[in-house]
Amino acid sequence: MAKAGAGSGLLEGAYRVLMRRNLVYIAFILTGALVGERVLDYGINNVWEQNNIGKRFEDIRVLGSRASEEE
């Protein structure tokens, strides 16, 4: 509850910008979905690859640029 006073918080400001008009809100949802999907895909792919270094096809015969570990 760090937002003191009605209407002054970050969320309230975002509410006033984004959720007054339905068209703006729908546009926000669509862009948020597209952007969020790409961000999540990128993030989770990186996590997967970090956990699986050396096991991908691209990692075969890589000379010197990456230390491959076989688990």
Added chain:
Amino acid sequence: MMIRSVSRRLSTSLRSTFLTAEPKRSLPSAWYAEEGKFLGERNKALPALRLWSESMSQVFSTEALSSGEEAGVPATVAALKSPTANIVYDEYVHKRFPAGDPSKKAFTYFVLTGGRFIYASAIRLAILKFILSMSASKDVLAMASLEVDLSSIEPGNTVTVKWRGKPVFIRRRTEDDVKLANSVNLSELRDPQPDSDRVLNPEWLVLIGVCTHLGCVPLPNAGDYHGWFCPCHGSHYDISGRIRKGPAPYNLEVPTYKFLEENKLLVG
């Protein structure tokens, strides 16, 4: 609405609300006797029902059955005509924020917006799956023809395209290349074929880039005969794709092709 109307009548008649621990006291005594008799008869048969009705009497008001009809005015009309500032909410099930607390409306709406991001992404996926399921499937694509745009190929350059999973070499030959191809004596070829048999238009040479020995892909602009060289076992092909040296038995295969317009080639 019913609860509010009930509580209004309760306040006007100076009784405690039905939320207190003794709801039965607020009923008119005549009716209570009636109710006790009613419940008493049923309790012998259904003890579970008695427990339910006792617990429910704390949530659902029994007031509506009591006084409205006696005064000649229905309960709803009486409630509408007796507004009061003393609004009482049912706090049995939900806790309310104390008056003056900042509302959590914006936070709540943003949580819901997060859910709507996910719904939007799911709907987009569903639509894409349905529409793309109607596009060509892989077995259709595997037997397909390929259109190649020839306008960007300079004379002397070779372009490799993928058709039905195999590489196809398209070489735009120069005059010298054509002359060289035609100057070969057919009797010294392992697989004799004149160059004119292998091309529709001598300027354009179209070959399937699979070595006839054991299937490797020959490299362009390599080898002793100004053509292709297969690095696997050392087969040399010339500027018309014919085998000259090395273990391959046949010339490089020529696929069916035709020229659509000035600068387009349809392979297959």
